[in-house]
Amino acid sequence: MTAVETGPAPAADPWGTADLVTAAKLSPARAQGVFRAVLDALARPGTVTRFPADLAAVVPPALLPVLALADLGTGIRVLEEDGAALWSDVLSLATNAPAVPLDKARLVASVRPVAPAEILRLARGTADAPEDGALLCLPVTALEGGPSTWRLSGPGVPGEREVAPRGVPDGFVEARAEAVGGFPAGVDLLLAAPDGRLMGLPRSTAVAVVAPHAMTDAVTDAVSEEEN
Numbered sequence: 001m002t003a004v005e006t007g008p009a010p011a012a013d014p015w016g017t018a019d020l021v022t023a024a025k026l027s028p029a030r031a032q033g034v035f036r037a038v039l040d041a042l043a044r045p046g047t048v049t050r051f052p053a054d055l056a057a058v059v060p061p062a063l064l065p066v067l068a069l070a071d072l073g074t075g076i077r078v079l080e081e082d083g084a085a086l087w088s089d090v091l092s093l094a095t096n097a098p099a100v101p102l103d104k105a106r107l108v109a110s111v112r113p114v115a116p117a118e119i120l121r122l123a124r125g126t127a128d129a130p131e132d133g134a135l136l137c138l139p140v141t142a143l144e145g146g147p148s149t150w151r152l153s154g155p156g157v158p159g160e161r162e163v164a165p166r167g168v169p170d171g172f173v174e175a176r177a178e179a180v181g182g183f184p185a186g187v188d189l190l191l192a193a194p195d196g197r198l199m200g201l202p203r204s205t206a207v208a209v210v211a212p213h214a215m216t217d218a219v220t221d222a223v224s225e226e227e228n
Contacts, residue, residue, distance in 0.1 A: 017089060023058040024094040026067050030055060034068035041190060041200030046152045046161040048143055051196040061192040062137045066091055066107045069135075075100035079110035079118065087111055108136040116175035122187045130184040133203065137190040141167030143199050149210040157205065165191050165199065173209050176201065 026034065033052040040049040051064050059067065063078070070076050076097045078088040091109075092099045102108065103121050114136070125132035146166035150173065153160050168191075180186035186203030201207065 017086065017093075020058070020086075020090045021093045024063070024067055024090050026055075026064075031068040034064045037198055038065050038068070038190065038200070041198045042156075042188060042202045043200075044156050045154065045200055045202055045205040046150075046157060046163045047199070049198045049200075051192075051198060053196065055196065060087070060109075060111045060139065061194065061196050061198070062111060062139045062190075063087060063091060063109045064192075065135065065137045065190060066097075066109045067094060070095040070097035070107050072096050072098075074107055075105045077102050077105035077108045079108065079112060079114060081112050106132070106134055108134050110136070110138045112139075113169055114138045114172075116169060116171035119172070119175040119179050119187070119189075122179060124179060124182060124185045124187060126185050127182070130186070130203075133185055133187050135188045135190070137192050139167070140165050140191045140193055143191060143193050143197055148212050151208045151210050152201075152205050153208075154205040156202070162210065163199065173207055176207065179203075 030052055034055070037049045037051050041047070051061055055061070055064055066076050066078070070091070074095075074097050076091060076095070076099060078091055078099075079102075080087055087109075088099050091097070097107070102118060103123055105123065108122065119136070122134040122136060123132060124134070143163070143165050146164040146168065149162050149164045151160055151162050176187075176189065180203040183203055188203055189201040191199045191201070
């Protein structure tokens with residue numbers, strides 16, 4: 001894996017915060033479309049789903065699950081560049097959800113590269129209350145073409161599936177493995193590409209790193225299933 005190469009989040013200028021809040025409020029139909037994409041991604045780990053096509057122009061795709069799922073009783077956290085709080089303010093106003101510290105948030109999204117240490121700080125819930133574990137959606141450059149292949153196995157994966165997302169931070173797989181090591185407690189992750197495509201890594205999925213460039217035809221399976 002190499003350093004993250006995620007594209008920049010859509011700029012706020014010439015949009016003001018109020019305009020962004022208006023644009024970020026999802027209609028029931030759009031929220032349902034995002035919810036369905038998230039469910040599909042987590043139910044079929046490593047396959048590619050897609051957010052509704054018209055939603056990524058103003059709002060960074062990684063924010064869409066929070067916009068669709070958050071409510072008054074759900075603590076949220078947006079990871080932004082140091083000192084920035086634009087998108088955190090937008091999401092709190094658009095959803096009425098409280099912004100909370102990272103380790104208390106049920107829904108987390110990022111508009112910049114995520115550090116492995118931040119994955120380790122995510123809420124994991126407990127064996128008795130696994131539903132308290134966090135859902136994190138993070139941006140990647142693309143869902144294929146990365147320098148390392150991951151071999152996925154577990155529920156929702158027939159046999160094994162190989163994927164190679166691009167723009168994932170060094171140490172991501174190792175941090176995730178620690179964060180899900182207490183299954184059923186753990187965290188669920190979504191990888192969001194700039195074009196609105198989405199891939200899920202629920203806590204029940206085992207991820208093994210294959211030697212770099214040891215790609216097989218299975219890597220293309222995730223992309224081809226999007227068309228089915």
